[in-house]
Amino acid sequence: MKTWIHPNFYKLRNFLKLLSRLFLILLLISCKDRDMKGDEVDWDTICVTATAYNSVDSQTEGHPMLTAWGDTLRPGMNAVAVSRDLMRMGLDHNSKIKIEGFDSVFLVKDKMHYRWRNRIDIYMGKNVEAAREFGRKKLNIAYIFHKDSISH
Secondary structure: OOOOOOOOHHHHHHHHHHHHHHHHHHHHHHOOOOOOOOOOEEEEEEEEEEEEEOOOHHHOOOOOOEOOOOOEOOOOOOEEEEOHHHHHOOOOOOOEEEEOOOOOEEEEEEEOOOOOOOEEEEEOOOOHHHHHHHOOEEEEEEEEEEHHHOOO
């Protein structure tokens, strides 16, 4: 038995294929990276004591390139260690921060000893002289906190 197919069936099928492809393209175009301006995050600023540290045996416990969270440091990375009180404020592992006087965004990759408060330690690779030259300063840092994590 031969099946009868309407003469416009192939035209309709091709049109639907084209329409589905256009829909897919529009969907992909609309899926851009979203910025975090109006979403559930905001930047907050705090004044901290900033120092610098290096990947050398005399400044670390154990492996000088390994952080307390298990990340491996490499010279040139924009990384910081934070005091534990700042971690409780939301500056946790891999948090992004901006540091006054620096153009780059830094990632929280290490945590400092319990004795330190309100402090960051900027990673400066193996350049001990640059870290000494930086010294200790009071600086403003900006960090992202999530609005939905604040209880009202």
